[in-house]
Amino acid sequence: MSEILNKPEVAKIYIDARGPRFAASITTLVLAIALVTQSAWVLALQGLVFLIGAVRGPQFTPYGLIFKSLIKPRLKKEAPTEDVRPPKFAQAVGFLFALVGLIGAIAGSSAVFTVAVGLALAAAFLNAAFNFCLGCEMYLLGLRFATK
């Protein structure tokens, strides 16, 4: 396997690739509730989940733990695995959106709250429904832009 895909300097952790997708569907539901009820508390809870996912890894979030204990045993034994870093990065992006939304809520701007939650919801929904990875699509563009 090519060295490009296996850069040695980072200790590689692989997770069941179906886990983040399951987590994305729960996230979609939670963010939809936050958006409809305009609830900063629901958003704060989701923000906490994002934070755990970004810092420790998606497999340690409540959704990840539910997947591992309840869903995974019912699925096919052979699991497609993936590097934990892109889902971790996606959780970090989600956390940033949640943070902006919370700041909007605290500052009394429902517009900021709605837009931030709406965008996070769009990303989670695209991931859950289409296996679309926003981070993957944006990573190279970001790199090109940052190293101009």
Place this chain on the structure above:
Amino acid sequence: MKNYLPLAIVLVLATAYGLWWKRGEGAIRSNKAIPGHRLSEQVLGEALGSRATMVQFSSAFCAPCRATHALLSQMVETIPDVKHIHIDAESHLELVRQLDIRSTPTTIFINKDGIEVGRAAGTPKREQVLKALEAIH
């Protein structure tokens, strides 16, 4: 007070975008070539295939890149005049900019002279790759 409008807007727009994106994933497009641009052995660091070459741009953590690499490298084993060259996008940013590559994996299909005849963003399907390769003379 419940407001369903933002949710409805997000779901409709995201679904439309998702469907559009899904259709284009892996499809081989021939309208993105940079006019006059050629990929040479010097630039790629390897000799080109005698009829065609598939130049795959990947980045370090990219699950679809692994799948694409597995597919293409296995396919060229049975097609002797086609080569598969693997490029790390991050360490070839200048080339990435010249070719206007936006995401990984992106596979550029070039003929024996290094001219691009098509490219695929995402993991292409075996039949699509075969069809594209057959069209290169």
